[in-house]
Amino acid sequence: MDFDDLEEAPIKATSRVSKFAPKSSKLKPKPKSEPAPPKPEPQPPISKPEPQEFVAATVKKNEDDGVETVPPTHTKPELDATVKMEEAEDEPESVRDDPIDEDIPEEDTVVREIDVFFSPSVDAQTQLYVFQYPLRPSWRPYDLDEQCEEVRLKTKTSEVEIDLSIDLDSDHIDKEFATKYNITKQTLSTTWKPSHANGCAVGLLMGDKLHLHPVHAVVQLRPTLQHLNSGGSKRKNAASTGANATVKIEGSNEEKSVATSKKQNKQTGPSIIEQKSDGDECWVPLKYHSCKSDISSRYLQQMVTQESSPINFTMRAYDYVTALCPGGSSNNLPKGLSKRYLLSLPVEERLKKMLEDRPLHRFSAIKHFAPEYSENELLGFLQQHAILVWGLWTAKSSLLYPDGGVETLARDYSLLLFSKSLKVQFSDVSIRGGELVNRVRNCLKIFGVERNDLDKSTGKPNPYWKFRELPDESFKKLYPDIVEKQEELFKGLEKQLSGFSSNVGKRKIGKNAVANQGVNTEVHKSESSDQRVTSLGRVPPAKMTMSNETRHALPIALKKLFQTHKVCSFKLICEGLREMAVSKAMLSKGDSKMAVDAAHSLDGPHNELMAVISEVACEINGSYVLKSSPDDPFRDVVIDMLCGSGPNAKLKKAEILEAARRKLGREVASNEYTKVMSELCVSKGSVWVLKSGDGSK
Amino acid sequence: MASGSGKDGPGVPRKPKFKPRAPPRRVIKQEVKAEVVDDADAEQAAKENLLKRFNERESAMKAKYKVEKKVLASQIAFGYGGESTSMKSYGIPRGGSSININLSSASSGGKEKEYQEPWDYYSNYPVTLPLRRPYSGNPALLDDEEFAEAAQSRTYEENASNSTMDLGLLEENPEASMFLINLPTKLPMIKQSATAGDKDVNEKSIPHGGSKNVEELCELNELSSGFMGKMLVYKSGAIKLKLGNTLYDVSSGMNCACAQDLVAVNTAQKHCCTIGEISKHVTITPDVDAIIDNLSDL
Numbered sequence: 001m002d003f004d005d006l007e008e009a010p011i012k013a014t015s016r017v018s019k020f021a022p023k024s025s026k027l028k029p030k031p032k033s034e035p036a037p038p039k040p041e042p043q044p045p046i047s048k049p050e051p052q053e054f055v056a057a058t059v060k061k062n063e064d065d066g067v068e069t070v071p072p073t074h075t076k077p078e079l080d081a082t083v084k085m086e087e088a089e090d091e092p093e094s095v096r097d098d099p100i101d102e103d104i105p106e107e108d109t110v111v112r113e114i115d116v117f118f119s120p121s122v123d124a125q126t127q128l129y130v131f132q133y134p135l136r137p138s139w140r141p142y143d144l145d146e147q148c149e150e151v152r153l154k155t156k157t158s159e160v161e162i163d164l165s166i167d168l169d170s171d172h173i174d175k176e177f178a179t180k181y182n183i184t185k186q187t188l189s190t191t192w193k194p195s196h197a198n199g200c201a202v203g204l205l206m207g208d209k210l211h212l213h214p215v216h217a218v219v220q221l222r223p224t225l226q227h228l229n230s231g232g233s234k235r236k237n238a239a240s241t242g243a244n245a246t247v248k249i250e251g252s253n254e255e256k257s258v259a260t261s262k263k264q265n266k267q268t269g270p271s272i273i274e275q276k277s278d279g280d281e282c283w284v285p286l287k288y289h290s291c292k293s294d295i296s297s298r299y300l301q302q303m304v305t306q307e308s309s310p311i312n313f314t315m316r317a318y319d320y321v322t323a324l325c326p327g328g329s330s331n332n333l334p335k336g337l338s339k340r341y342l343l344s345l346p347v348e349e350r351l352k353k354m355l356e357d358r359p360l361h362r363f364s365a366i367k368h369f370a371p372e373y374s375e376n377e378l379l380g381f382l383q384q385h386a387i388l389v390w391g392l393w394t395a396k397s398s399l400l401y402p403d404g405g406v407e408t409l410a411r412d413y414s415l416l417l418f419s420k421s422l423k424v425q426f427s428d429v430s431i432r433g434g435e436l437v438n439r440v441r442n443c444l445k446i447f448g449v450e451r452n453d454l455d456k457s458t459g460k461p462n463p464y465w466k467f468r469e470l471p472d473e474s475f476k477k478l479y480p481d482i483v484e485k486q487e488e489l490f491k492g493l494e495k496q497l498s499g500f501s502s503n504v505g506k507r508k509i510g511k512n513a514v515a516n517q518g519v520n521t522e523v524h525k526s527e528s529s530d531q532r533v534t535s536l537g538r539v540p541p542a543k544m545t546m547s548n549e550t551r552h553a554l555p556i557a558l559k560k561l562f563q564t565h566k567v568c569s570f571k572l573i574c575e576g577l578r579e580m581a582v583s584k585a586m587l588s589k590g591d592s593k594m595a596v597d598a599a600h601s602l603d604g605p606h607n608e609l610m611a612v613i614s615e616v617a618c619e620i621n622g623s624y625v626l627k628s629s630p631d632d633p634f635r636d637v638v639i640d641m642l643c644g645s646g647p648n649a650k651l652k653k654a655e656i657l658e659a660a661r662r663k664l665g666r667e668v669a670s671n672e673y674t675k676v677m678s679e680l681c682v683s684k685g686s687v688w689v690l691k692s693g694d695g696s697k
Numbered sequence: 698m699a700s701g702s703g704k705d706g707p708g709v710p711r712k713p714k715f716k717p718r719a720p721p722r723r724v725i726k727q728e729v730k731a732e733v734v735d736d737a738d739a740e741q742a743a744k745e746n747l748l749k750r751f752n753e754r755e756s757a758m759k760a761k762y763k764v765e766k767k768v769l770a771s772q773i774a775f776g777y778g779g780e781s782t783s784m785k786s787y788g789i790p791r792g793g794s795s796i797n798i799n800l801s802s803a804s805s806g807g808k809e810k811e812y813q814e815p816w817d818y819y820s821n822y823p824v825t826l827p828l829r830r831p832y833s834g835n836p837a838l839l840d841d842e843e844f845a846e847a848a849q850s851r852t853y854e855e856n857a858s859n860s861t862m863d864l865g866l867l868e869e870n871p872e873a874s875m876f877l878i879n880l881p882t883k884l885p886m887i888k889q890s891a892t893a894g895d896k897d898v899n900e901k902s903i904p905h906g907g908s909k910n911v912e913e914l915c916e917l918n919e920l921s922s923g924f925m926g927k928m929l930v931y932k933s934g935a936i937k938l939k940l941g942n943t944l945y946d947v948s949s950g951m952n953c954a955c956a957q958d959l960v961a962v963n964t965a966q967k968h969c970c971t972i973g974e975i976s977k978h979v980t981i982t983p984d985v986d987a988i989i990d991n992l993s994d995l
């Protein structure tokens with residue numbers, strides 16, 4: 001019992017003496033590390049003794065800092081009573097925390113405001129680096145102030161090497177090993193090239209001001225292990241064991257000394273290495289200054305000096321997030337002006353912007369963007385600045401082109417064409433003059449989608465434009481009087497434009513038309529063919545009853561009908577058009593609309609229908625035959641003979657051939673003769689008779 | 698024992714120069730012997746003190762053991778009497794019995810009662826993982842707390858973390874503290890000047906309604922110096938940074954235990970200056986929730 005008591009005391013005294021020494025040596029060079037001790041506190045049962053020891057240490061060195069860092073403990077822990085008092089103090093603190101937690105969800109107020117200042121660089125020639133030492137914890141850094149000999153830097157790749165001196169007389173150094181490999185210093189280096197720190201900054205917090213400085217690079221420094229090998233370590237173990245045995249007078253157990261020496265060897269082994277030298281790029285040697293030197297304090301002062309001019313971050317939060325995540329913005333931009341921008345404008349400007357932005361608008365959409373206006377006010381505004389086309393509103397040309405000119409004329413003409421039908425054929429653009437036609441086509445593209453329809457006879461593409469939007473029938477039903485007014489507007493436009501387009505007498509060159517920028521520019525038109533003259537002559541009466549769509553569709557339908565029945569009576573033509581419309585509507589083909597439009601002609605007067613038929617076919621004694629193409633003159637000869645012979649005409653082959661020889665001046669080939677005669681006539685005995693027009697063979 | 702006292706005695710004046718060597722310790726040994734011979738009566742007083750302490754330990758709990766350790770440590774720190782007592786008690790067994798027997802019995806006694814640090818922290822001791830401060834306690838107990846099954850169920854909860862306490866922003870900072878701050882790569886400013894940027898945007902949007910106007914934003918290095926904004930610390934522990942119209946969340950970053958220094962490198966004058974030690978990491982991210990809430994009128 002007595003022996004145990006006596007022997008325990010010296011061991012504890014030894015450990016306590018050794019405990020105290022490293023703290024004091026470490027705490028001196030780094031006053032800033034004092035806030036670190038509170039970290040172990042999350043582990044209350046075991047870490048309780050630690051703050052006391054730290055408090056004791058700090059009280060010795062800096063009483064003021066000690067009091068500030070640990071405010072609850074103001075007394076020195078010398079007596080048992082003091083220890084008990086501290087325990088009592090801990091309990092009320094934990095009790096006090098509970099009401100604070102309860103108050104948090106009720107009200108979250110600002111406790112502190114910190115001004116943030118930014119400076120792009122400390123100096124024109126100075127760059128900031130962050131040196132990280134992964135193998136050393138924060139409480140045990142390298143003693144750079146005393147040991148650092150040289151710092152080398154590669155400016156391009158930001159590689160860093162630091163040479164640390166080694167105290168060869170120290171107990172922890174194996175002199176034989178060092179002598180063997182000529183080890184005089186320890187080198188820390190970067191094992192890989194550090195990447196540039198994008199977005200990294202160092203914040204210096206002093207009082208209520210935070211100073212930000214961008215960091216050039218973050219460098220990790222580790223000891224180089226180039227000269228370590230197992231043979232040396234084995235020998236080192238034996239040598240160090242002997243050395244430690246002789247040096248240490250504590251008289252510890254032999255096993256302990258062996259274990260201790262092994263651990264020390266493992267620690268010192270990696271750090272004993274020759275200086276590393278790279279031949280890739282020349283190193284820039286730098287002289288090291290500690291944080292206590294004058295240069296360091298000067299840098300600190302420069303970092304803290306502030307400029308009070310504010311940096312204007314003028315972007316809106318939405319734009320900022322859109323720029324950070326650009327994927328989502330691609331869906332919104334094609335829709336044109338943003339809703340927020342439009343709603344921020346006054347009403348009239350807003351509506352004008354809308355009309356300018358897109359060519360066609362529904363009344364309900366316009367109404368949604370103008371909640372301030374009533375319906376009557378909105379309709380008044382629209383009638384003043386817009387035109388109604390198929391129930392959709394579009395800006396007047398005077399709104400888009402206040403100066404007028406060719407563009408206004410082209411746009412109005414395009415609107416006129418679309419107001420007549422949802423499809424505009426290329427042939428309907430009956431204006432000569434290259435530039436004006438191009439402008440009209442561009443306007444047609446704005447209001448409609450351009451497509452190509454193949455001509456079945458020649459195979460050439462025939463462009464046409466289809467109206468872009470579906471007609472708004474609801475507007476027509478709700479506001480019929482406005483629709484009538486708008487239709488009258490188009491009639492007025494039609495008079496102006498038709499007057500210009502059909503003014504054949506005046507012959508001005510297209511260039512003059514372009515030169516004249518006035519609204520009353522006359523359109524030059526060259527002479528058209530006889531057919532066109534005829535059609536223009538008949539346009540006014542036809543437009544009264546037959547629609548434009550029907551007039552366009554009818555010739556195409558008639559040609560198809562005559563392909564089936566070569567010779568048709570008027571009655572057969574009417575029946576054929578109806579059957580064609582019904583069959584194609586059932587088949588739901590693309591051109592069923594054309595057949596239906598052609599069938600509408602039957603509702604109009606017969607003289608109009610006969611006039612259109614006469615354009616396509618010629619009459620022979622009450623029956624109709626498709627007109628001949630220019631490359632088939634023999635067919636015309638036969639048709640003339642049939643007309644001249646009167647009803648129930650009978651022709652003989654010899655007569656036909658003789659007549660053809662006189663008119664054409666050549667002999668008719670037998671295949672040509674056979675083809676034409678089989679098409680138009682039937683053979684009865686030795687003579688040819690015209691086919692009957694009732695569709696039977 | 699004598700070597701321990703030797704470290705303290707002559708070490709104090711010599712610490713700034715270099716570490717102690719073998720020869721001074723021999724001189725100290727002679728002094729110890731002289732003291733032992735002179736103070737024969739003091740030995741008996743020391744025995745009585747040790748007996749009293751031993752009796753107290755038997756009745757006290759483990760926590761109280763640590764409390765007493767504190768007292769002893771502080772006595773050693775502040776007084777000379779403690780050292781002399783330990784030195785005198787150590788002198789007796791040398792005269793009475795062999796060294797080996799005493800050492801073995803002493804080491805066994807130490808193991809049973811308290812955890813003893815395996816190495817001298819004053820020396821070049823090895824690095825062990827996980828990184829813990831010296832004198833944190835028994836690693837076995839600490840490992841159980843940190844890595845046992847109870848700890849595995851923990852997951853990072855954003856609302857539970859208190860950035861203000863982690864960064865130490867609750868109270869006034871008497872000294873300059875340094876943080877390594879991670880900012881977003883883009884800041885809410887267009888690369889061109891503000892007025893020119895606005896004009897360009899207006900001109901572009903009118904003719905090309907569907908064009909994609911993706912302007913380039915400023916990076917941190919492209920900013921001019923000046924006042925950026927305000928950082929607001931709330932009672933609940935949340936921290937916000939306001940730059941213009943944009944709000945950012947400020948939170949504590951990963952807990953980095955390794956040593957970090959901020960260094961100013963001047964390649965022209967060829968010197969390298971340590972400015973200070975970086976203690977904590979900070980991460981700043983845009984507050985997307987606040988931005989989305991403000992977009993209700995879109």
